[in-house]
Amino acid sequence: MPRSPARNAAVLLLAAALAAALSQLWLDARQLERCAFDGARIQPAFAVDWQGDAERLRFCTIECAARWRRLRPPHEGPEHFVVRDEATSEPVAAELAFFVRTPGQPAGRSHNFTRAFRRWQDALECRDALHGQITENPLTR
Amino acid sequence: MNVAMVLAWLLWGVSAALYAALAGAALSVALARKGSQPLSHWRREDRLHLAYLLVLVAALVRLMSWPVLFGFLESLVEQVPGAMCPYGVARLYPHLMHQAHLSKALALAALGCWLAVFWSVRPLAAGGAAAARLLAGLALALGFALFEMRAELAWLTAPWTAATQVSCCTTMADVGQTPAATLEAAAWGGAHGRGATVAALAASLLLGAGLAARGRRLGTAAFLGASLLHAAAVAALVPLALGSLTRDVAGPVLGLPYHHCLYELVGRTPDFGLILLLGAIGAAAAFWAPLAALARWPFPRGRTPEALAGAGTLALAAAALMVAVHLLVAAGG
Numbered sequence: 066m067p068r069s070p071a072r073n074a075a076v077l078l079l080a081a082a083l084a085a086a087l088s089q090l091w092l093d094a095r096q097l098e099r100c101a102f103d104g105a106r107i108q109p110a111f112a113v114d115w116q117g118d119a120e121r122l123r124f125c126t127i128e129c130a131a132r133w134r135r136l137r138p139p140h141e142g143p144e145h146f147v148v149r150d151e152a153t154s155e156p157v158a159a160e161l162a163f164f165v166r167t168p169g170q171p172a173g174r175s176h177n178f179t180r181a182f183r184r185w186q187d188a189l190e191c192r193d194a195l196h197g198q199i200t201e202n203p204l205t206r
Numbered sequence: 207m208n209v210a211m212v213l214a215w216l217l218w219g220v221s222a223a224l225y226a227a228l229a230g231a232a233l234s235v236a237l238a239r240k241g242s243q244p245l246s247h248w249r250r251e252d253r254l255h256l257a258y259l260l261v262l263v264a265a266l267v268r269l270m271s272w273p274v275l276f277g278f279l280e281s282l283v284e285q286v287p288g289a290m291c292p293y294g295v296a297r298l299y300p301h302l303m304h305q306a307h308l309s310k311a312l313a314l315a316a317l318g319c320w321l322a323v324f325w326s327v328r329p330l331a332a333g334g335a336a337a338a339r340l341l342a343g344l345a346l347a348l349g350f351a352l353f354e355m356r357a358e359l360a361w362l363t364a365p366w367t368a369a370t371q372v373s374c375c376t377t378m379a380d381v382g383q384t385p386a387a388t389l390e391a392a393a394w395g396g397a398h399g400r401g402a403t404v405a406a407l408a409a410s411l412l413l414g415a416g417l418a419a420r421g422r423r424l425g426t427a428a429f430l431g432a433s434l435l436h437a438a439a440v441a442a443l444v445p446l447a448l449g450s451l452t453r454d455v456a457g458p459v460l461g462l463p464y465h466h467c468l469y470e471l472v473g474r475t476p477d478f479g480l481i482l483l484l485g486a487i488g489a490a491a492a493f494w495a496p497l498a499a500l501a502r503w504p505f506p507r508g509r510t511p512e513a514l515a516g517a518g519t520l521a522l523a524a525a526a527l528m529v530a531v532h533l534l535v536a537a538g539g
Contacts, residue, residue, distance in 0.1 A: 074520050078527055081484075085528035088477040089459065089535035096461050103290040104462050104470055136464055 100125035102133040110154040111173030113204075114147040126177035127164070131203040146204040148181035151191070155183065159204045163188035167197035179203055210278035211362065217271045218358055224264040225351055231257045232344050235337060254340060258324050261347070265317040268354065269483075272310055275361070276473055282366060293469035299364055305357045313354035315490045316347040319497055326498035326510040339501050403450040406443035407526055413439055414492065414519030421512040426499060429507065433496035436515065440492035440522075447485065455529060458536045477528065485525035491518020 100107055101115075101122040113130040115122045117140065124130040127148060146159035151172065162181040165188050172180045179200065182188040192199055231253045238250070279292035289295045296303040320343045327336040413436035421429055448468070456471045457463045459478075471478045491514045499511040 070516075077520065078524055081524040081528050082531045084477055085481075085531035086535050088475055089532045092459070092475060093461065093536070099462075101462065102464060104460060104465050104474065105290050133464070 097121075097123050100129050102129040105129075108173050110149055110151075111177070112149055113159075114156070116145045116147070118142045126173045127179040127181060127203060128177035131179075134204060148204070150183040150187075151180045152182060152184065152187045157181065157183045159202055162202070164200045164202055165191045165195075165197045166200040167191070167195040170195045170197070208278070208281050210274055210281050214271060214274045214278060214358070214362055217267055217274060218355065218362065221264055221267050221271070221351075221355060224260055224267065225348065225355070228257055228260040228264065228344070229348065231260065232341055232348075236341050250337060254324075254337065257340075257344060258321065261317050261320055261324075261344075264351065265314060265321070268310065268314060268317070268351070271358065273479060275306060276469070279469070280473055291465075291467060291470045292473055293467045295366075296469065298366065299361065302357070302361045302364060306361050309350075309354040309357040311486065313347075313350045314486075315493070316350035318487075318490055319494050320344055320347040322491075322494035322498045322510065322514055323501040326508060327501050329508060330502065330505060343501070399446050399449050400454055403443070403446040406439055406446050407522075409439040410436065410443050410488075410492070411519060411523055411526070414488075414515050414522065417495065418512055418516030418519055421515060422509075426503065426507055429499060429511065430496050433492075433499065433511070433515070437492045437496060440489045444489050451529070455533065459532045461536070475532075481525045481528045484521040484528075488518045488520075488522025488525060491515065491521070494518070 098107060099105065102124055105125045107123060107125045111126050113124040113127055115124070115130065115133075122133075124133060130146065147156045148159050148162050149155065150157050150162070159181070162183060163185055165180045165182065166178055167180060168178055171177055180191060180197075182191065188199060191197065235250055235253050235257075276292055279295045282295045283289050283291060286295050286298065289297075320340075323343050324340060327339060330336045413432065417429070417432055417436055421432070424432065451471060452466050452468050456466050456468065460470060460474060462470075472482065495511040495514040495518070498514060499507040502508060
């Protein structure tokens with residue numbers, strides 16, 4: 066059966082809409098593989114997780130998570146940051162971690178200079194080795 | 207030097223050879239027209255068809271060079287301090303990148319325009335005035351193509367290893383700049399361009415659909431008037447749409463509210479390159495249609511201009527629909 070131009074156009078538009086929907090679903094499914102602030106690829110050893118009421122985000126570094134926290138609209142309700150211990154790459158709650166700022170010595174990404182440790186002893190060793198300084202939790206309000 | 211750069215050099219070399227062959231074919235027709243032994247009708251038509259094929263292949267090769275440029279920028283992201291995406295790397299040489307994108311768009315539009323004119327005047331037979339117009343158009347298109355080759359050479363030979371600190375849209379958000387300001391988008395509608403974008407899109411689609419459906423009933427003068435109105439609507443739409451994609455679409459589609467970056471939109475999504483291509487074809491066809499009609503003057507304009515207006519409007523509608531579906535699915539997710 067011969068097709069009219071209008072029918073061809075409708076088929077093309079339908080195919081375009083379907084392709085766009087599939088593309089967006091694919092993008093949404095890969096959301097946690099990229100930093101929720103700047104979209105960079107995440108190295109698991111430096112990842113920071115944020116858990117809100119019903120939402121979960123992942124950032125590539127402490128710096129990106131801190132920037133996101135500064136820029137976002139005020140957050141109501143409980144929230145929880147989990148950083149990675151630089152000595153073991155194990156997750157540790159941000160409020161229990163010790164942070165060392167090492168200017169000139171990036172960690173994970175070129176713009177991140179803050180490192181997290183589970184043990185106080187590891188934080189002190191990092192501070193001495195990289196000439197950094199102990200700093201307060203950059204992810205607190 | 208990496209794979210993307212080798213590929214870019216390869217495409218540049220192939221394009222240079224194609225343009226040289228094209229200039230040779232055009233010169234042989236042009237010189238024979240003025241010489242004492244003019245080419246036979248068939249031989250002249252053969253060479254013009256050869257030129258048509260060469261322009262078609264050259265346009266495809268130059269189109270391929272665009273994603274290769276994005277691939278090259280992406281390959282340097284990890285090596286440039288502060289860069290988070292290809293846009294960050296592009297900020298090492300913003301003037302070279304602006305020139306590369308603008309010249310690619312102009313060269314592809316000019317080559318496409320010549321193909322449209324060829325389709326339009328071909329039924330007149332490739333003799334006399336038709337051949338002269340095709341040759342003049344080819345010279346103009348080659349001028350744009352050479353400008354693009356020069357711009358490509360400029361970024362290919364730039365020292366990309368410069369250890370310069372760059373920043374991206376997200377860093378600019380930190381210091382309170384709007385993403386619109388980062389991309390000189392004041393001319394693209396600024397922060398309030400959404401309504402203007404939708405209005406320009408609606409006008410472009412309505413005028414284009416009207417031309418495609420009713421254009422055949424119009425005389426050449428009326429068709430040209432309506433085509434120019436359509437082209438004006440599309441000319442307003444292009445900067446507004448680019449600003450809107452950057453400001454309103456990139457963040458929600460990528461799921462990154464502070465990431466207003468057209469580079470990321472194209473590089474990260476599987477289909478935004480296609481969306482931009484469809485949009486570009488839709489926009490360029492609005493200019494090709496009146497030029498294809500003019501090229502046949504004073505003969506009846508044939509069906510090519512209406513077909514171009516119809517195909518361009520369909521491409522533009524498909525691009526707009528795809529963006530709308532992306533936003534709907536992103537909002538639903």
